[in-house]
Amino acid sequence: MNSTLPPIVEARDLTVDFAAGRGMIRAVRGVDLSLKPAETLALLGESGSGKSVTLRALMRLHPKSAKIGGTIQVDDADVLALAPSALRAYRGKTVSMIFQDPSLAFDPVYRIGDQIAETVMRHEGASRAEGRKRALELFERVRIPSPERRLDNFPHEMSGGMRQRAMIALALACRPKVLLADEPTTALDATVQIQVLLLLRELQREFGLAIVFVTHDIGVAVEIADRIAVMYAGCIVESGTCRDVIRNPSHPYTRGLLSSRAHGTLGKDERLKAIPGSPPDLSAPPPGCAFGPRCEHFIDSCAADIPPNVPVDSLHSARCFRIGSSPPPHPRRARHGSNA
Amino acid sequence: MLLYALKRLVYVLPVAFGVSIVCFMLVHLAPGDPLTAIMPIDATAQQQAEMRAAYGFDKPLPVQYGLWLWKIFHGDLGSSIASGRPVASEVGRAVGNSLILASLATLIGFGFGAFFGFVAGYFRGSTLDRLASLVSILGVSVPHYWLGMVMVIVFSALLGWLPSTGAGPGGSTAWRPDWEHLRYIILPAITMSAIPMGIISRTVRALVADILSQEFVQALRAKGMGEWDVFKHVVRNAAPTALAVMGLQLGYLLGGSILIETVFAWPGTGFLLNTAIFQRDLPLLQGAILVLALFFVGLNLIVDVLQTTLDPRIQRG
Numbered sequence: 001m002n003s004t005l006p007p008i009v010e011a012r013d014l015t016v017d018f019a020a021g022r023g024m025i026r027a028v029r030g031v032d033l034s035l036k037p038a039e040t041l042a043l044l045g046e047s048g049s050g051k052s053v054t055l056r057a058l059m060r061l062h063p064k065s066a067k068i069g070g071t072i073q074v075d076d077a078d079v080l081a082l083a084p085s086a087l088r089a090y091r092g093k094t095v096s097m098i099f100q101d102p103s104l105a106f107d108p109v110y111r112i113g114d115q116i117a118e119t120v121m122r123h124e125g126a127s128r129a130e131g132r133k134r135a136l137e138l139f140e141r142v143r144i145p146s147p148e149r150r151l152d153n154f155p156h157e158m159s160g161g162m163r164q165r166a167m168i169a170l171a172l173a174c175r176p177k178v179l180l181a182d183e184p185t186t187a188l189d190a191t192v193q194i195q196v197l198l199l200l201r202e203l204q205r206e207f208g209l210a211i212v213f214v215t216h217d218i219g220v221a222v223e224i225a226d227r228i229a230v231m232y233a234g235c236i237v238e239s240g241t242c243r244d245v246i247r248n249p250s251h252p253y254t255r256g257l258l259s260s261r262a263h264g265t266l267g268k269d270e271r272l273k274a275i276p277g278s279p280p281d282l283s284a285p286p287p288g289c290a291f292g293p294r295c296e297h298f299i300d301s302c303a304a305d306i307p308p309n310v311p312v313d314s315l316h317s318a319r320c321f322r323i324g325s326s327p328p329p330h331p332r333r334a335r336h337g338s339n340a
Numbered sequence: 341m342l343l344y345a346l347k348r349l350v351y352v353l354p355v356a357f358g359v360s361i362v363c364f365m366l367v368h369l370a371p372g373d374p375l376t377a378i379m380p381i382d383a384t385a386q387q388q389a390e391m392r393a394a395y396g397f398d399k400p401l402p403v404q405y406g407l408w409l410w411k412i413f414h415g416d417l418g419s420s421i422a423s424g425r426p427v428a429s430e431v432g433r434a435v436g437n438s439l440i441l442a443s444l445a446t447l448i449g450f451g452f453g454a455f456f457g458f459v460a461g462y463f464r465g466s467t468l469d470r471l472a473s474l475v476s477i478l479g480v481s482v483p484h485y486w487l488g489m490v491m492v493i494v495f496s497a498l499l500g501w502l503p504s505t506g507a508g509p510g511g512s513t514a515w516r517p518d519w520e521h522l523r524y525i526i527l528p529a530i531t532m533s534a535i536p537m538g539i540i541s542r543t544v545r546a547l548v549a550d551i552l553s554q555e556f557v558q559a560l561r562a563k564g565m566g567e568w569d570v571f572k573h574v575v576r577n578a579a580p581t582a583l584a585v586m587g588l589q590l591g592y593l594l595g596g597s598i599l600i601e602t603v604f605a606w607p608g609t610g611f612l613l614n615t616a617i618f619q620r621d622l623p624l625l626q627g628a629i630l631v632l633a634l635f636f637v638g639l640n641l642i643v644d645v646l647q648t649t650l651d652p653r654i655q656r657g
Contacts, residue, residue: 059562061561092564093564105555105556108652123564154653170563
């Protein structure tokens with residue numbers, strides 16, 4: 001990969017706090033991210049793990065009451081220091097976003113073509129006709145059938161898959177360098193999911209996009225990503241190349257996630273393996289390692305301190321005290337990982 | 341679009357039919373004979389029978405209804421028992437006056453209501469929101485005849501800035517758009533605008549709050565749109581519902597402002613209805629109610645068509 005290129009997205013010690021009642025809730029607790037041009041990073045985690053919050057922080061899309069800490073550098077811009085007008089110029093131009101549910105992310109009373117044209121007009125000072133022309137090119141590019149006619153559709157007149165294609169067209173309207181995708185396939189059915197993933201991968205190669213792809217679906221992450229970062233309770237607990245993380249999961253949480261998938265046929269009386277317990281309440285996270293209370297390898301030192309990021313391989317690291325001392329990954333998982 | 345409007349127009353026919361039956365039956369449901377009120381007490385039975393025959397009250401009800409409808413189609417709503425003048429011209433003038441007053445009141449109410457609603461919706465939970473909400477709650481809950489009287493006391497009696505009653509100088513009942521006449525409409529219009537202002541403000545506040553919480557607003561920000569652009573989208577999304585509410589308010593004000601028109605002696609439908617009720621002038625009452633009901637139906641039609649034009653999600657089928 002482009003290991004020599006400087007990163008285009010670089011977040012250091014990112015924290016996001018939300019006002020809740022009297023206090024604050026820390027939804028993201030010190031995340032480091034680094035992404036090179038044309039690279040895809042999957043942020044993998046369950047609901048409430050802070051993956052979407054992290055993603056939105058990269059665009060400062062949170063309400064004003066939320067506090068973002070740490071540093072975010074995107075394409076030489078210090079995102080957290082951008083003035084309002086510079087922030088508006090940055091959003092949609094340098095970095096753009098695909099939302100989970102395209103039926104909610106388009107304005108229901110405007111024609112799709114106009115919504116794309118609006119973005120082009122906003123960022124490039126183009127006329128409406130030029131904007132519409134660009135929208136048509138993009139519709140052709142994302143392979144929307146009879147694109148000319150579809151430009152005049154309202155969002156509710158399109159199918160889910162077509163709307164997500166239109167959303168991708170909108171996101172690419174101003175040739176962004178970074179694409180943030182917030183579970184873009186979750187709201188779609190399985191056959192459409194794969195089409196959208198393939199399209200995204202194709203467009204990524206063509207435009208040299210860096211993509212941060214948030215998902216809770218390991219299969220989707222493997223399909224699209226070069227690297228995977230597993231999030232738990234607002235922290236990245238493990239990150240590495242797709243291959244490393246799937247073949248050699250080093251954090252007990254990642255191992256738990258991988259073993260809680262169904263492989264092929266599951267016997268009638270066979271139960272799916274699940275991680276015991278439930279994710280911590282972020283208003284009162286457990287001391288030390290947040291996964292500690294659910295971890296089968298828990299030792300006393302886990303509750304004493306937050307584990308450091310321990311390198312496993314050159315590009316593979318995990319936040320666990322027991323790396324090196326923990327038993328090797330389960331052979332069954334390793335075999336399945338090689339299929340991915 | 342035109343086809344849709346025509347289709348809706350066809351749907352109006354059964355409604356109008358129902359309205360006409362209700363209006364017709366009003367006369368016959370009211371206790372006492374419609375003619376008792378105007379007959380001299382010492383009229384003989386023969387005179388009463390002649391009178392009934394003259395007004396057609398001796399025929400069976402369906403026949404009476406048919407004849408009544410036939411006349412209406414020819415623009416004849418009968419004549420007022422009290423004044424002897426044709427009901428159509430009395431009602432026509434009153435509707436004209438009420439329409440002017442109600443339109444002005446709705447415009448004022450819509451302007452302020454939409455403004456307060458947007459402010460409250462945008463700054464939900466702030467002091468501004470509470471202030472705007474207070475004004476709109478006062479608008480809907482203060483008794484309007486009382487507000488009217490206070491206005492008269494303050495601006496006519498104490499300050500002497502504006503006339504207190506009537507529609508024009510010298511008891512004129514025909515409104516004209518000049519300053520002399522305008523002075524007469526200010527107080528009733530402002531008083532009347534309190535109702536739609538309150539209701540529209542509450543509606544718009546709820547709409548704006550709902551729209552701002554939708555994901556597409558975040559998506560607009562995510563593609564670099566400024567607050568002004570977002571505002572335009574919010575307005576465009578709120579417009580169909582806000583306009584529908586405004587249209588219905590105009591409908592209510594057209595007929596439902598008896599108290600305010602009476603306080604200001606505004607020669608509109610409310611005033612006319614009030615007079616007709618007190619004088620037991622049934623043909624006048626019947627005609628006025630019919631015209632108002634049809635107006636309301638027509639207004640609903642306009643609102644419907646307008647809303648469909650503005651909101652693409654409403655099926656035109």
